[in-house]
Amino acid sequence: MTEQSLTQSVDNLALLPAYLAAGTAVLVLLADLLVGRRGATVAALVTGAAATGIGAIVVGRGGERRTFCVADACSYLATGRSALVAVLFALLTVGVLALSAAILRNGQVPVGEYCFLLACSMTGGVVLGAAGDLITLIVALETLTLPLYVLVGLRRRSVASAEAAMTFFVVSVVATALTLLGAALLYAVTGTVHLTALADAFGADPGLLEVPLTAAAVGLVVLGLAFKVAAVPFHAWAPATYDGAPVPVAAYLSTASKLGGVVALLAVTSAALPATVTGPVLAILAALTMTVGNLVALRQTGMIRLLAWSSVAQAGYLLAPLGALALAAGRTPDARAAAVAATVAYAIFFVVMEFAAFGAVVALRPAGADGGDLDDYRGAARRRPWVGAAFVLALIGLAGLPPGLAGLFAKAAVVRSLLVGGAGWLALVVAINAVIGLAYYVRVAATLYAPAAVPASPDADAEGAGRSPWPVPVALAVATGIAVLVGFAPQLVLDAAGW
Template sequence: MSLVQSVDNVALLPAYLAAGTAVLVLLVDLLVARPRVTAAVAALGAAGTAVGAGLVGAAGTRRTFCVGDDCSWVWNGRAALVAVVVALLTLGVLAISGPLLRAGRTPPGEYCFLLACAMTGGVVLGAAGDLITLIVALETLTLPLYVLVGLRRGSLAGAEAAVTFFVVSVVATTVTLLGAALLYAVAGTLHLDRLGATLAARDDLTALPLTTVAVALVVAGLAFKVAAVPFHAWAPATYDGAPLPVAAYLSTASKLGGVVALLAVVQRALPGEVTGPVLAALAVLTMTVGNLVALRQRRTVRLLAWSSVAQAGYILAPLGALALAAGRTADARAGAYAAAVAYTVFFVLLELAAFAAVVALRPADG
C-alpha cells in the first residue's frame, strides 16, 4: 500500500487565504500606493480568512500531508477556533492602527504585509500535527513581529525593544528545537500523537534522563513565548517600546500562539509526570510575580504587560494541575484543556479591547 496521499486543498484553504492576503497586500501597495486601500485589503483578507476557517472547520475534521496514520496537518474544531480568533485579532489591530499609520512614521504597506504574514503563522499553528510544523508556524507568527516592533522611523525605544525581542526569541526557538531533536532521538518520531503514544507505551523511554531534558527544553522554549516567569523579562520592555497596536498584537495573537503550541505538546505528546511539576511551578511563579510587580507600575502599557504575564499563569495552572493528576479521567483532562483554551480566547479579546482604549486616549502614541 502506498504511503503517499493526495493533498487536501480544502483543508489548506484557510492557510491559502491568509497567505494570499499577504501577497495581495504587497501587490496593492505596489500598484495603488494608497494607505487606506492597502489597509482595507488587509482587513478584507483577515475577515475572509476568518470566514473560510470557520466554514472548513464546520465541515468536520480534515487531514492532509499524511504518512500512514500520522498527519502533519489536522484541521478540526480547535484549529478553526484558533484561526478565526487570530484573524479577528488581526482585523482588530488593523482597526486601531489608524493613528499609527496617519502619523507617517510607519510605512502602511510593510505594516499590513507583516501583520498578514503573522496571521498566516497563527492560522497554520492550530492545525499543526507534528513538532516541526508547530515550531515553524510559531516562528512564522513571531518573526514579522520583530520588524513590526521596530518599524516606526526614528524611535530609539522601538529599536531597543525589537533587538530585545529578537535576541530572546532566537534563544527560545533554539532551546525548543534542541528539545525537539532530543525527543526525536528518544522516540524516533515528531508527530505529536505518535510521540505521545510511544512515550506512554514505553516506560523505559519516559524514565530516561534524556527524555526529561528534552521535555524540559521544549516546555522552557514555549514558556518564553507566553512570557511565563522566569522567562518573562523581555515582555514589559518590548511592549513599552513597541507602537501600541503592535504591543496589542504581541499581547494577544502572539500569546495565543504560544498557548496553543504549549497546549498541543502537553496534551498530545509529552508525558504528564514530567511536564506536570514544571507547568505547576511556572504557573505559581507567573501568577505571583506578575500580579505583585503589576501593583507598582505607573505606565499603562507596562501595567498591561505585567497583567499579560500574570494571565499566563492562570492559563498554565489547569495544565499543570491536570498533568500532575495522572489518575484523572480523559474527560476531566479534556475539560481542563478546553477551559484553558476558552480562558485564553476571552483574555486576548479583552486585552485587545484594553489596548484599543489606550489608543483612543493616547492617539499620538500609536
C-alpha cells in the same frame, strides 16, 4: 513503512485557510506596489482576513480533514480547533489594524510594510492551530513571531522602539533554539516528531520516561515555548518590548503572540508529551508567573508596563490548568478534559479583555503617542465616559470581578479545573493572586474617575481627550460587546473550547 503511506494526495480543502492567509499577504504586497494608496492596502488586508476566517469556519464545520500524512500520523489537521484558532487570529489582525488607524494616517509607520507583516503573522497563527507535528508547529510559531520583530521596531526615529525590537529578537531566538533542540532530542528518543505518534510512543513504552534524555527533551520544549507566553523566569523581555513598541503592536503582542504560545503549549502538553513530566514544570511556572507578575505590577506607574506585567500574571492563570494535567491524567477523563477546556476558555476571555484594555488606551491617548503614565489618565473617564466605561469593564474583567462576568467565569473555570484535577494548592495560589491583582486594577479604575488634573497647557487636555479615528472606537465597541456577550453566555466559549 509502505510506499502508499508516503504518497497520499494533498487535501487542498484542508489547507484552504492557510492558502487564504498566505494569499492575503501577497495581495497586500501587490496592492501596495501597484496601487500605492493607503485605502487599497488596508482594504486588501481586511478582505483577506475576513476570507481567511470564513474559509476556516467552512472547513471546520465539515469535520476533521487531514493532509501530509505518514501512515496514521499527519502534519496538518483541519478541525474545529484549528478553525477557532484561525478565526481568532483573523479577528485580532483586523482589530489591531483598526487600532493602528492613527499611526497609519500620520505616517508614523509605513502602511504597506505594516499591513504585509500583519498578514504574514496571521498566516503563522492560522497554520499553528492545525499543526500536527513539532516541526510544523515550530515553523508556524516562528512565522507568527518573525514579523513582530520588525513591527516592534517599525516606528521611525525611535530609539526605544529599536531597543525593544532587538531585545525581543535576541530572547526569541534563544527560545526557538531551545525548542528545536528539545524537538531533536525527542526525535532521537522516539524516532518521530508527530504529536499523536509521540503520545503513542510514550504510551507503548513507559520505560522511555525513565531515560534522562526524555526529561531533558521535554523540559527544553516546554521551557522554549514558555518564552513565547512570557512565563517567569523567561518574562523579562515582555515589559521592555511592550513599552517600546507602538501601542497597537503592543496590543498584538499581548494578545495574538501570547495566544500562539498558549496554542503551542496546549498542543504539545495535552496531545504529545507525558503529563507526568510536563505537569510539575508547568505548575511551578504558573505559580511563579502569576505571583511575580502581580507583585511587580503593583509598583508600575506607566500604563503599558502595568498592562505588560498584568499580561505576565495572566499567563500564569493560563498555564495553571496545564500544570494540573499530570494529576488529572490519573483521574477521570473528565478531569483532563476540564483542564484543557479551562485553558482554551481562559485564553479566549483573556484575549477579548486584553484587546479592549489596549483599545481604550489607544482611544484615550493622543494620536501616535505612547501609553503614558497613570497620572495622564486622571479624570479620563469623566471626559470620555463611554471609553472610560469600556476600559473599566476590561480591567475588572481581567481582575475577575462582576460585572465583568467574562473574567469572573474564566477564573472560576480555571479554579474548577484545578480542584477537579486534584491540584488544590495551585487553586489556592490562583485565588490569592486574584486578590493581589485587584489592587492595581482598582487603582487604575479609580484614577480614570478621579478629579481631572490641571493640564500643563490649554491644548493638552483637548489633545488627550482626543479625536480618535473612527476605527478605534468601533474596534473598542466590538471588543466590549463580545466581552459582555460571552459574560452572559459563557457556554458559547465552552462549546468552542471543547476540542
